[in-house]
Amino acid sequence: MTRPVPVIVHLVSGPDGPWDPVRRDFARTGAALVHGSTAQWQQQDGESLRGLLGRDFDRERRSGPGGAQFVATRLMVKHLVARLLGTPPGTVELGQALTGRLYVRGCDQIDLSLSHTGDVMLAGITSLGRIGVDVEPADRPLSGSGVERQMSTAPELAEVADLPEPARNDRLVRRWTLKEAYTKALGLGLAYPFNGFGFDLDAEPPRLLTAAGSPLPGRSWSFRTLSVGPSHVGALALHDRGFAGANEVDLSTSLDPRALLAVRRALRPHPA
DSSP states (O other): OOOOOOOOOEEETTTTOOOOHHHHHHHSSSSSEEEEEEHHOOOOOHHHHHHHHHHHHHHHHHGGGGGHHHHHHHHHHHHHHHHHHTSSSOOOOEETTTTTTTEEETTTTTTEEEOOOOEEEEEEEEEEEEEEEEEEEOOOTTTTTTTTHOOOOHHHHHHHSSSOHHHHHHHHHHHEEEEEEEEHTTTTTTGGGGGGGEEESSSSOOOEETTSSOOHHHHHHEEEEEEEEETTTEEEEEEEESSOTTTOOOOOHHHOOHHHHHHHHHSSSOOO
């Protein structure tokens, strides 16, 4: 039987969540999706911010005008990870790979993906394998912009040409988010040419296609297009390696022994 895939993007307005629906999704499917606004998440005082950001605190100071967005994305992801691992957010250390992908230091049993546009942030987490997410304004103008040929296979171009506006632009935005989510999950991002593979958006759920339009075999990948708030479109690409169950992310089973020891030491009360 195919494992269920999360289809709801939960709004978390700040550290208080709400997180219960997120935990339920993660327990049921092995993955969860949240979104929030940078304006709400960046409202932290300097002292608590230093404790929450850890080694990222100095980087935030060097980020200039982009510092507020950097803070908001890191805080939302840290709280998401902490709520699912059962640990304080200040003990969660995020790293960034050369490709830009975030990961949790010392915890290779979960995978993360983050996307943001304007004030909207979307984050995905899974214990199953690889995850990629993307979010775009639903009215992002792609039709007639010249992007169609860069992002579409020949069959996709023919399909879109037969559509009226605004259906044409809607189809392009949905397809773009899926392609970006998929290449993020692969760890390649925009380095993977978007016209080298396709998506059948009329299938439920969407199906991955070759550049010629043929379905690709295999059922380890799941794809979804999603509503993110009232005005944005999101996409999820999820790869299930078929290993352990969805719940194997307890702190004691997720962290390597040295990292676990360090976290436990950090959590011990200091002598007066």
